[in-house]
Amino acid sequence: MTRSPRRDLYAVGAAALLVVAAVLVGRHIQDTRHVLYVHWPPLLARWDPHMGPGTPAAVLLAVAGVAYGPSLAARLTWPALLVTAWASAAAWILSLALVDGWHRGLAGRLTTREEYLRVIGRFHDIPATLRDFTHHIVAGTPDPWPAHVAGHPPAATLTFVLLDRVGLRGGGWAGMWCVLTGATACVAVLVAVRALADEAPARRAAPFLVLTPAAVWFGVSADGWFAAVAAWTVALLALAVTRRSPVLAAASGLLLGLTCYLSYGLTLVALPLLAVLLLGRDGVRARPVLLAALLAGLAVVPAAFTLAGFDWWTAYRLLVTRYFQGVGGRRPYGYWVWANLACTVLITGPATVAGLRRTSVALARAGTPPRAAPARPALLVAAALLALLIADLSGMSKAETERIWLPFAMWLFPACAYLPRPRAWLAAQAVLALLLNHLLLTGW
Numbered sequence: 001m002t003r004s005p006r007r008d009l010y011a012v013g014a015a016a017l018l019v020v021a022a023v024l025v026g027r028h029i030q031d032t033r034h035v036l037y038v039h040w041p042p043l044l045a046r047w048d049p050h051m052g053p054g055t056p057a058a059v060l061l062a063v064a065g066v067a068y069g070p071s072l073a074a075r076l077t078w079p080a081l082l083v084t085a086w087a088s089a090a091a092w093i094l095s096l097a098l099v100d101g102w103h104r105g106l107a108g109r110l111t112t113r114e115e116y117l118r119v120i121g122r123f124h125d126i127p128a129t130l131r132d133f134t135h136h137i138v139a140g141t142p143d144p145w146p147a148h149v150a151g152h153p154p155a156a157t158l159t160f161v162l163l164d165r166v167g168l169r170g171g172g173w174a175g176m177w178c179v180l181t182g183a184t185a186c187v188a189v190l191v192a193v194r195a196l197a198d199e200a201p202a203r204r205a206a207p208f209l210v211l212t213p214a215a216v217w218f219g220v221s222a223d224g225w226f227a228a229v230a231a232w233t234v235a236l237l238a239l240a241v242t243r244r245s246p247v248l249a250a251a252s253g254l255l256l257g258l259t260c261y262l263s264y265g266l267t268l269v270a271l272p273l274l275a276v277l278l279l280g281r282d283g284v285r286a287r288p289v290l291l292a293a294l295l296a297g298l299a300v301v302p303a304a305f306t307l308a309g310f311d312w313w314t315a316y317r318l319l320v321t322r323y324f325q326g327v328g329g330r331r332p333y334g335y336w337v338w339a340n341l342a343c344t345v346l347i348t349g350p351a352t353v354a355g356l357r358r359t360s361v362a363l364a365r366a367g368t369p370p371r372a373a374p375a376r377p378a379l380l381v382a383a384a385l386l387a388l389l390i391a392d393l394s395g396m397s398k399a400e401t402e403r404i405w406l407p408f409a410m411w412l413f414p415a416c417a418y419l420p421r422p423r424a425w426l427a428a429q430a431v432l433a434l435l436l437n438h439l440l441l442t443g444w
Contacts, residue, residue, distance in 0.1 A: 008354035022342035044443035054098025062430035069207030090183035097219030131309030155261035182224025188231035208416035241280030246293035253297025275383035351425035355415030384411030
């Protein structure tokens with residue numbers, strides 16, 4: 001498998017053609033029919049070559065990451081690697097955000113018309129607001145919620161309400177919360193891969209989890225925060241099944257409940273969780289006590305919101321109505337069902353495309369489920385890819401998937417552990433991220 005670099009390049013070339021097709025076809029549709037509602041399809045962005053205060057730091061971090069990332073990942077102690085990965089990811093995300101400047105790139109992102117901070121004042125009485133939440137989802141109702149508030153369960157907005165309550169007010173604090181918590185997602189993926197497979201593939205994947213083009217959208221969107229919670233849900237279950245710990249299983253369930261109340265679509269994180277159970281020591285016959293603990297933890301957040309008066313199922317049905325009232329109902333499914341995949345190529349980069357090709361080979365050669373350590377990360381990657389494809393086919397993710405799918409995209413990067421010559425692939429990742437952030441003004 002390591003002797004087929006030409007096939008890796010073929011895969012990357014095919015992915016590049018998909019992106020070019022999405023750009024050209026998207027521009028034609030938008031220019032003639034005006035139904036995509038994005039200025040630079042398939043991304044929510046506009047052409048705007050620029051530099052900013054974050055440019056020098058971003059370039060320096062890219063060069064340092066390519067030059068020293070693989071060697072540091074190989075020789076640092078495991079705790080030091082996790083701390084370094086988090087700090088480096090946070091610095092990379094922040095420097096890319098600051099290419100657009102402090103306000104436009106970070107402090108003002110979550111304060112725009114459709115964002116969460118615009119409704120902080122309406123949560124002065126949290127229990128009453130939760131009871132009344134579903135009455136403002138559909139457009140045309142009195143005081144309808146902004147798009148992002150209506151489009152998510154209330155835990156998403158409550159995150160920023162609680163930040164405000166403890167004195168961390170405004171877009172600057174909200175943006176930094178998303179950066180610092182979002183950067184922990186790479187740590188969670190490393191923990192899970194090490195627990196389920198081996199330390200070696202986790203170490204090889206570490207530089208790619210840090211120096212990722214997805215960092216452009218981690219800074220700053222609330223989906224970075226969602227991605228971190230979802231990632232730790234999987235990581236804690238991975239630790240639970242390998243250590244046979246009911247406490248960790250309950251913690252995973254607790255975070256799974258929170259994940260589902262941050263974003264409706266993240267119920268699909270159940271697929272990576274199933275992969276974790278398949279890879280655990282007991283396989284599908286995981287000890288009943290672990291499953292009981294997982295379910296007990298899972299019940300906590302839904303029970304709390306239900307007792308507070310929020311009905312998740314009613315809210316989701318109303319959201320579907322709201323989605324088709326807005327641009328979601330006018331965006332053509334026939335374009336976005338494949339252009340969304342071009343977005344995924346852009347946020348995960350050419351290295352991930354090549355890694356996915358090698359992942360498919362590893363799965364084909366492995367048993368079911370894969371028991372050999374080299375193939376075990378491939379099942380996690382495949383589960384995340386399946387979740388992403390289901391989200392795509394649902395038609396509830398037309399456009400803006402460069403941020404919406406961050407929680408799934410993070411689990412594709414372990415595929416890069418299968419790649420030889422990591423520095424060349426890391427350089428391609430970094431260059432793509434820098435080009436995206438400096439040539440386009442992204443929506444997030």
